[in-house]
Amino acid sequence: MHRIQPLERLSASALPRFGGKAVALAELTRRGYSVPRSLAIPCDCYRDYLQATGLGGRLTMELGRKEFSQMRWEELWDAALRIRNLFLTTPLPTSIETEISTAMDRHFVEQPLVFRSSAPGEDSATCSFAGLHDSFVNVRGRGEQLLAIRKVWASLWSDRALLYRQELGLTVADSHMAVLVQEMIEGKKSGVAFSLAPDNRQQLTIEAVWGLNQGLVDGSVEPDSWHIDRDSLRMVSYRDAHSSHKLAPRGGHVQLVPLAATEQGPVLNDSELAVVVQRVMALERDFSAPQDCEWTWRDGQLVLLQTRPITTVPAEDNRHWYFNLHRSLANLKQLQRRIETEIMPGMEAVANQLAQVDLMALPDGALIEEFRQRLQQQQYWEEAYRSDCIPMAHGIRLFGEFYNDELQPQDPFEFLELLRGGELRALERNRRMMALAKRWVAGADSSIMAEIDALAAELSLLPDQLKRLLLQFTDQQQPEVSQSRENLEVAYCTHFPTAEWPQAEEILEIGRASYRLRDDDNISLAQLSREVKRSEAEMRRRCTAGDKPELVALLDRLAGRESGLSSPSLGDNNSEDRDVRARQLQGQPASSGLATAVARVIRSEEDLADFKRGEILVCDAIDPVMTFIVPLAAGIVERRGGMLIHGAIIAREYGIPCVSGIAGAADIINSGDLLTIDGYLGLVFFPATSGLLSPALRPHSLRKELDDALRQ
Amino acid sequence: MDTLRQQIKDILSEQSLGVLATSAKGHPYTSLVGYVVTDQLDELLFATHRATRKYGYLQADARVSLLVDSRSNQVEDFREAVALSAIGTAREVPSEQRDRLMQLFLARHPYLAEFVRSPGCALCLIKVQRYSLVQRFQDVLELDFDAPHPAP
Numbered sequence: 040m041h042r043i044q045p046l047e048r049l050s051a052s053a054l055p056r057f058g059g060k061a062v063a064l065a066e067l068t069r070r071g072y073s074v075p076r077s078l079a080i081p082c083d084c085y086r087d088y089l090q091a092t093g094l095g096g097r098l099t100m101e102l103g104r105k106e107f108s109q110m111r112w113e114e115l116w117d118a119a120l121r122i123r124n125l126f127l128t129t130p131l132p133t134s135i136e137t138e139i140s141t142a143m144d145r146h147f148v149e150q151p152l153v154f155r156s157s158a159p160g161e162d163s164a165t166c167s168f169a170g171l172h173d174s175f176v177n178v179r180g181r182g183e184q185l186l187a188i189r190k191v192w193a194s195l196w197s198d199r200a201l202l203y204r205q206e207l208g209l210t211v212a213d214s215h216m217a218v219l220v221q222e223m224i225e226g227k228k229s230g231v232a233f234s235l236a237p238d239n240r241q242q243l244t245i246e247a248v249w250g251l252n253q254g255l256v257d258g259s260v261e262p263d264s265w266h267i268d269r270d271s272l273r274m275v276s277y278r279d280a281h282s283s284h285k286l287a288p289r290g291g292h293v294q295l296v297p298l299a300a301t302e303q304g305p306v307l308n309d310s311e312l313a314v315v316v317q318r319v320m321a322l323e324r325d326f327s328a329p330q331d332c333e334w335t336w337r338d339g340q341l342v343l344l345q346t347r348p349i350t351t352v353p354a355e356d357n358r359h360w361y362f363n364l365h366r367s368l369a370n371l372k373q374l375q376r377r378i379e380t381e382i383m384p385g386m387e388a389v390a391n392q393l394a395q396v397d398l399m400a401l402p403d404g405a406l407i408e409e410f411r412q413r414l415q416q417q418q419y420w421e422e423a424y425r426s427d428c429i430p431m432a433h434g435i436r437l438f439g440e441f442y443n444d445e446l447q448p449q450d451p452f453e454f455l456e457l458l459r460g461g462e463l464r465a466l467e468r469n470r471r472m473m474a475l476a477k478r479w480v481a482g483a484d485s486s487i488m489a490e491i492d493a494l495a496a497e498l499s500l501l502p503d504q505l506k507r508l509l510l511q512f513t514d515q516q517q518p519e520v521s522q523s524r525e526n527l528e529v530a531y532c533t534h535f536p537t538a539e540w541p542q543a544e545e546i547l548e549i550g551r552a553s554y555r556l557r558d559d560d561n562i563s564l565a566q567l568s569r570e571v572k573r574s575e576a577e578m579r580r581r582c583t584a585g586d587k588p589e590l591v592a593l594l595d596r597l598a599g600r601e602s603g604l605s606s607p608s609l610g611d612n613n614s615e616d617r618d619v620r621a622r623q624l625q626g627q628p629a630s631s632g633l634a635t636a637v638a639r640v641i642r643s644e645e646d647l648a649d650f651k652r653g654e655i656l657v658c659d660a661i662d663p664v665m666t667f668i669v670p671l672a673a674g675i676v677e678r679r680g681g682m683l684i685h686g687a688i689i690a691r692e693y694g695i696p697c698v699s700g701i702a703g704a705a706d707i708i709n710s711g712d713l714l715t716i717d718g719y720l721g722l723v724f725f726p727a728t729s730g731l732l733s734p735a736l737r738p739h740s741l742r743k744e745l746d747d748a749l750r751q
Numbered sequence: 752m753d754t755l756r757q758q759i760k761d762i763l764s765e766q767s768l769g770v771l772a773t774s775a776k777g778h779p780y781t782s783l784v785g786y787v788v789t790d791q792l793d794e795l796l797f798a799t800h801r802a803t804r805k806y807g808y809l810q811a812d813a814r815v816s817l818l819v820d821s822r823s824n825q826v827e828d829f830r831e832a833v834a835l836s837a838i839g840t841a842r843e844v845p846s847e848q849r850d851r852l853m854q855l856f857l858a859r860h861p862y863l864a865e866f867v868r869s870p871g872c873a874l875c876l877i878k879v880q881r882y883s884l885v886q887r888f889q890d891v892l893e894l895d896f897d898a899p900h901p902a903p
Contacts, residue, residue: 096862623803633871635802715802719869724802 042084043142046077046219056081058157058217063326063346070325072318073342075153075221078146082159082215084135085192089211091132097125098196098211104721105625105680107204109702113681114627116436119198124443124451126193127186136185143184143220151177151223151288154187155345156194158216171200171207172216176253177223177288184220190444191218199365224342225288226335228306230255230262232319235269235329235349242266242275245315247306249298250285252333252344259295259367260286263306267316274312279305284369290538295369314341322346366433368549374431375552382427383556383563386420390566398577406581407593410574417571420564428560434553435683441546445534452682455691456524457531457547458554464562465666465689468497472667476512498667499569504648511652511671558688561663569664621707621725627680628721629687632696634674635715635726638708641665655716657708661686669693674716676723678704690718698723755892756792759882762819762835763788763795767859769819771797773808773841780808786817787859793896795837795877796844796856798867806873813840815877833886839879849874 049057049065061079068074089095101122105114131139143152156172173194175187194200195216200207207214230247237244246255246262254260261280268275284295285302307315315334318341322330332346366374393413401409435458442454475494479487488502495505535543575597578590639654641647647668650656656672658665660679666689669675673695677686680700690697696718701707708714708723715724763786771784782805784797795817799806809815820834844852853874857864866872882894 093861097864100862717800717802717869717871719871720800720866722800722802722871724800726802726807 041142043078043080043139045146046074046079049079053079055159056083056217058082058159058219059347060155060157060345061217061219062157064219064343066326067322067343067346072322073340075224075342075344076147077222078142078220079157080139080142080188080218080220082217084139084218085195085216088129088131088135088189088192091135092129094125094129095211098122101125102196102211105627105700107201110700111680112198112202113679113683114700115201116198117627117680117682119196119201120436120439120443121451122196123190123193123440124448126189127443127447128449129189131185131189139185139188140181143181147220147222151179151291152184152187153221153223154178154184154191155219155221156191156216157219158195158214170256171197171203173197174253174256176251177291177293179291183291188218188220192216221344223288224335224337224344226251226337226342228311229333229335229344230306230315231331231333232315233329233331233349234319234323236266237349239266241269243269243316243319245307245312245319247315248280248282248285249302249306250287250296251293252335253293254284254286254295256333257367258365259369260284265307265312267312269320272313272316272320277305292539292542294542311336311341318343366430366437368437368546371431371434371437371549371553374427375434375549375556377427378431378556378560382420382423383560385423386560386563386567389416389420390563390570393567393570393573398574403581403587403590406574406578407589410571410578410593413571413574417567420567424560424564428556431553431560432557432683434549435557438546438550438553441543442531442550445543446531453527454550455554455682457527458550459524459691463555463688463692464559465663465685466692468562469667469670472509473512476509479506479509497569498647498664499572499644500648507648508650508668508671554688557683558663558666558685561685565662565664623725624701624704624707624723626676626698626700626704626721626723627682628718629677629680629682629684629699630675630690630695630697630718632674632694632718633716634696634718635713636673638676638710638712638714640705640708640710641668642705655714656686657704657710657714658686659705660684661689669695674698674714674718676701676704676708676714676716678702755884755894758833758884758886759792759835759894760788762821762833762884763792765821766819769797769817769837771805772816772818773805773812774814775808775811780804784817785860785863786819787856789855792882792894793879795839795879796852796874797841797877798856798863798872798874800871801873802871806875809841809875813842815839815841817877829888833884835885836883837877837879838881838883839877841875841877843873844876852876 044057046061046065047068049062051062051066053065054062057079061077064074064077089098101118104118110118153174153176155174158172171194173191175190178184178187195214200209228247228249229252230245231252232243232245234243236242245265245267248255248260248262250260255262261282263280264278266275267273283298285298286293287296289296318334319330319332322332326346326348329349330346331349333344335342335344393416396409398406398409438458439452439454442457443451472494475487475490479491491505491509492502495502498505500508531543531547532540575594578594581587582590582594634655636653636655638657639650641650641656641658644664647665650668650671652671653673655674655676656668657676659677661669661675661677661684663685666685669686669689670693675686675690675695675697677684677697677699678701681687684699687697687699696716698716698718698721700721701723713726715726716722717724767785768783769786770781772779772781774780784799786795786797788795817837818834819837820832822828822832853867856874857867867874880896884892
């Protein structure tokens, strides 16, 4: 008896082995619906793969790195990427490869195929988690097809799935993934249908695009949409998306192509719309629950690609916001344009305009009004930051996944090296600081002093504070120009055949833009925040100078406000128990390297001026305006976790080790503590407390050990 | 004696973690480590970060003991569990043997690959001078290897 089964042989009892999607499609086949010819690879194959390769143990190690409830979305993505790379770099054992290949040979001729996840519990009657796992469309060649199976398995541990780990009961021991292999249907038009509209229980809704349904699902093509009355089946509304492109198969990939002249106007005509409507209502009757189905038209026939019960997500569940961060290449290009041509210039224009206002000349009432308007401006641009700039960071992830899929490096974050070295504004500002420091040390004149004053204002420091820092900048570290980056770039370019290079280049470019903008847009926003703070400081000055009850009342109200961009607190880490102390902490590796030095905890901008060259910078979160201090640091420890946080991006540019995701870093660590940090593994050690029963290790000898290790 | 060697081999291959005792200034300190034993039984490998206390202690005093046992946290353990102590000296593996011994270690602990390959990690080798095997609560057998300094 073969383990890998054609769809038509699966019964409802096969669900635990073959997953909800496969079993639902099998039911559709039995009921006479048209579905693609399909083969189901059971969970047993996934389980055997983990067992035979030792991957289960490595998954356990990865998942045990840190308490999930304390992870930010960036950290979940990092974890998911590391896990995905484990699957990419762990080949199938020969016996499993032969078993799957033989079944595929028996069932399909040499043809492009589609690979879909079918996890038990994913699409059950009580819970449906659409979009957690990955599908791969138009996969050609047996090697790529076998790799696609591992990629579907890896998506059991996608960042979205990790977000819903509790509902899914996700554990290495008990979670498995079946895979549905389907013939590729190049539909002329495709879409989704909800028998119950998410926003109106009296209606159903249809969305449709030209070409492959993947374009709609991944958000790269805006769909036409219809709302239909469920009782009368009459159309209530239609929205024309005016799309200009469709997703179509090209080689072994899919690609956005312009619509043909015959593909203008509504995607579905009236009779096609009626067929889709009748079909989704029939599905609801057959499955006794509202259904969400995907379909495509082939040769005048409606083919169902999948169906699952609709579940409503509670409004208070903000995890859907994370789903929204997954953007297509086309969408990212739109975002890039908007950020570069509208958002950043917009923020800066407003900030420059506000900087011209002589706040000291304003009467109290006008100052209050000015301050309120500034707050409104800040809120408006913070919203733009949230809606466009944060999702733009997905460009880094898109490139990372593409790079790892294509080149399968041992280090899942090798791709970051290819994104580095662009003209980050923070680096440009740091170069400016260094040049100014050199000129000042060589001889101060009035123009240099004016520049120092201006830079101090830009960095929210007093001129004297900046001067103290500038003295340390005179022989400061330069950003590293990496030889490995050039080698990787050559390897990347030569990896792709000529026909595939344009797409590879496009994805690299969006990755680089995303990497650069992730830091640059913060600097623009910081200019605006500085203007808000300037007006707040002026109000405080007047309160100190005299009796100003109106200003005091406003400032008191502000005292309780939190910035919309603040990171969630992870709870109280201020232990009252003085006998308890940390000796070693595990976070996330964010920039490689080892360092042993004294810690300097930065709690506010005022602390920055005390920073001494060679100290380890410890903070809750490196604010983009703080990154000028990074070149002076021997290393960085930060509460916020992830490879893509600002501190990590700048640290990598300067080749400084960084450990992120240390919960309560600024509370556990004190200025003056001797630390050893390991940016390869994400570890922070307190050597002094390691030596309670014997003299503490001398810093320089430990440093030597670590240096020797690095040289090996 | 062949039986004793086989017993030692069995318990070392059945288990994967042991309790490593180091000391400094005469005060002992214990840590749980993953280990692997070589074919001749006279060498044991474990990995630790260079910034850990146990690594610091090893620099001060290379003498160590490693306890490996088969307990299952039941009353029966008192009669049925076997406990093996390896006594010897530990040092970081010489660079010319590092690749070979790392392969040996990772064959047993593949999930530690990232850790063992990272620059801060030290792969350490215990040169065993004596094994002491305790079974049925009080039966103790010992196996000595040639050692420059007699084990305690």
